[in-house]
Amino acid sequence: xxxxxxxFSKTLRxxxxxxxxxxxxxxxxxxxTKISEMELAEEYGISRTPVREAxxxxxxxxFVKIIPRKGAVVATITEEDVRNFYELRALLESYAATRxxxxxxxxxxxxxxxxxxKMEKAYKAGDVKExxxxxxxxxxxxIKHCENKxxxxxxxxxxxxFQRFRWYLTxxxxxxxxxxxxxxxxxxxxxxxxxxxxxxxxENAYYGIETLIREVLKRSGDFSPPEEK
Amino acid sequence: xxxxxxxFSKTLRxxxxxxxxxxxxxxxxxxxTKISEMELAEEYGISRTPVREAxxxxxxxxFVKIIPRKGAVVATITEEDVRNFYELRALLESYAATRxxxxxxxxxxxxxxxxxxKMEKAYKAGDVKExxxxxxxxxxxxIKHCENKxxxxxxxxxxxxFQRFRWYLTxxxxxxxxxxxxxxxxxxxxxxxxxxxxxxxxENAYYGIETLIREVLKRSGDFSPPEEK
DNA sequence: AGCGTTTACATTGTATACAATATACAACTA
DNA sequence: TAGTTGTATATTGTATACAATGTAAACGCT
Numbered sequence: 001x002x003x004x005x006x007x008f009s010k011t012l013r014x015x016x017x018x019x020x021x022x023x024x025x026x027x028x029x030x031x032x033t034k035i036s037e038m039e040l041a042e043e044y045g046i047s048r049t050p051v052r053e054a055x056x057x058x059x060x061x062x063f064v065k066i067i068p069r070k071g072a073v074v075a076t077i078t079e080e081d082v083r084n085f086y087e088l089r090a091l092l093e094s095y096a097a098t099r100x101x102x103x104x105x106x107x108x109x110x111x112x113x114x115x116x117x118k119m120e121k122a123y124k125a126g127d128v129k130e131x132x133x134x135x136x137x138x139x140x141x142x143i144k145h146c147e148n149k150x151x152x153x154x155x156x157x158x159x160x161x162f163q164r165f166r167w168y169l170t171x172x173x174x175x176x177x178x179x180x181x182x183x184x185x186x187x188x189x190x191x192x193x194x195x196x197x198x199x200x201x202x203e204n205a206y207y208g209i210e211t212l213i214r215e216v217l218k219r220s221g222d223f224s225p226p227e228e229k
Numbered sequence: 230x231x232x233x234x235x236x237f238s239k240t241l242r243x244x245x246x247x248x249x250x251x252x253x254x255x256x257x258x259x260x261x262t263k264i265s266e267m268e269l270a271e272e273y274g275i276s277r278t279p280v281r282e283a284x285x286x287x288x289x290x291x292f293v294k295i296i297p298r299k300g301a302v303v304a305t306i307t308e309e310d311v312r313n314f315y316e317l318r319a320l321l322e323s324y325a326a327t328r329x330x331x332x333x334x335x336x337x338x339x340x341x342x343x344x345x346x347k348m349e350k351a352y353k354a355g356d357v358k359e360x361x362x363x364x365x366x367x368x369x370x371x372i373k374h375c376e377n378k379x380x381x382x383x384x385x386x387x388x389x390x391f392q393r394f395r396w397y398l399t400x401x402x403x404x405x406x407x408x409x410x411x412x413x414x415x416x417x418x419x420x421x422x423x424x425x426x427x428x429x430x431x432e433n434a435y436y437g438i439e440t441l442i443r444e445v446l447k448r449s450g451d452f453s454p455p456e457e458k
Numbered sequence: 459a460g461c462g463t464t465t466a467c468a469t470t471g472t473a474t475a476c477a478a479t480a481t482a483c484a485a486c487t488a
Numbered sequence: 489t490a491g492t493t494g495t496a497t498a499t500t501g502t503a504t505a506c507a508a509t510g511t512a513a514a515c516g517c518t
Contacts, residue, residue, distance in 0.1 A: 011500095011502090012502070013501080048503085050501080069510065071510095
């Protein structure tokens with residue numbers, strides 16, 4: 001019988017990792033949900049072996065919490081986790097952005113401007129998905145020139161790990177302020193004003209944290225945003 | 230037959246992870262060395278299953294590099310990796326140290342002083358091991374009060390990952406300058422001079438990087454310090 | 459009833475067996 | 489000889505079987 005997982009170069013382990021990671025990010029698997037190896041294996045028509053390996057991989061990425069001999073659950077996120085994430089992101093992003101400010105070309109800046117315009121448009125049109133995408137793109141573009149691959153890698157993992165609730169903020173329609181801040185950042189970059197860029201990126205990184213925490217905690221005590229789509 | 234792995238609460242997977250991690254850190258397993266699942270399984274008298282899982286865990290920690298369907302090798306460290314590590318460490322450590330400078334009590338400062346005295350003594354006595362231990366303790370004490378557990382966790386992983394060559398620097402007897410810098414840091418902490426602490430910790434984090442790179446690269450093109458002990 | 463114990467069941471941890479893929483080497487071709 | 493193709497071998501990926509541990513319900517006791 002040909003199972004649904006049939007790609008060539010990818011191992012089953014990788015397939016399952018991708019599937020579960022997406023499910024968790026999109027909140028189809030809610031925080032705290034118990035994950036059974038056998039159930040998953042049956043669901044995808046494979047054996048427990050690749051499932052087990054996938055779960056450990058996700059544990060290392062911070063999406064799943066495993067207690068040996070007891071089992072795996074979708075990782076929960078506490079208010080403290082959120083605050084820690086925002087703080088770390090502010091530090092790393094502002095550093096990465098200023099670290100190689102000189103390397104920014106006119107073209108890079110144009111790209112930032114076009115992305116922010118895209119955000120404005122999407123915001124006005126109420127296109128949450130596009131807004132979210134452009135927003136991510138903007139921040140990626142901002143740190144693109146950082147040569148420290150280790151730093152970028154850590155940041156990337158953090159983004160992914162906390163994507164679960166960040167998209168929720170977009171939904172809350174609280175992005176006007178952020179777009180305005182982006183213009184200020186672009187302006188500071190043009191002036192090659194290192195201090196200002198650092199300060200503005202830091203400020204922007206914290207944007208929305210309080211709203212997010214308030215809203216999500218209000219919805220449900222345990223910090224789980226609604227499912228995407 | 231009772232195999233040598235016989236702890237109760239620990240799984241074989243965890244045992245193997247610990248054993249291999251230590252072997253890699255101590256350079257008993259040299260960077261680039263191929264790791265065979267079967268060989269390891271036979272060596273420890275267990276099956277391939279826990280060995281495989283252990284290898285993936287170590288991959289996520291950065292000690293092993295796995296290419297699917299090809300195998301695992303002990304992760305190599307390039308000069309670029311070293312520079313990235315030092316940079317990131319400087320950023321995170323100085324941030325963590327200043328972040329909660331106020332929380333530092335008299336007792337904490339006393340502890341720092343006693344650790345640094347221990348370093349001086351060990352240095353004069355030529356006790357490399359003790360020097361290395363005290364040095365690590367000092368830096369841990371420095372960031373102890375940082376509330377951002379996420380940051381500490383990332384920093385901890387970085388320490389471990391790059392421990393492989395850091396201990397080598399101790400061996401090179403290049404620590405006098407670092408000890409002196411520590412006294413300056415302590416002094417700045419006493420004055421609660423945030424700026425100075427940040428600057429000094431940053432400077433100290435970079436201490437020895439050039440020596441290290443020069444010496445290790447001289448020894449062998451591929452950045453592998455000698456084995457410990 | 460409340461509490462601890464025992465026993466059956468479910469789930470995870472480990473071992474083994476088999477399948478798919480990669481590697482090495484020999485035979486062949488130009 | 490250099491390069492290619494094919495085959496044998498080794499190694500990894502996956503499935504299945506079994507062992508160890510955790511969980512919960514049934515049972516007995518005070």
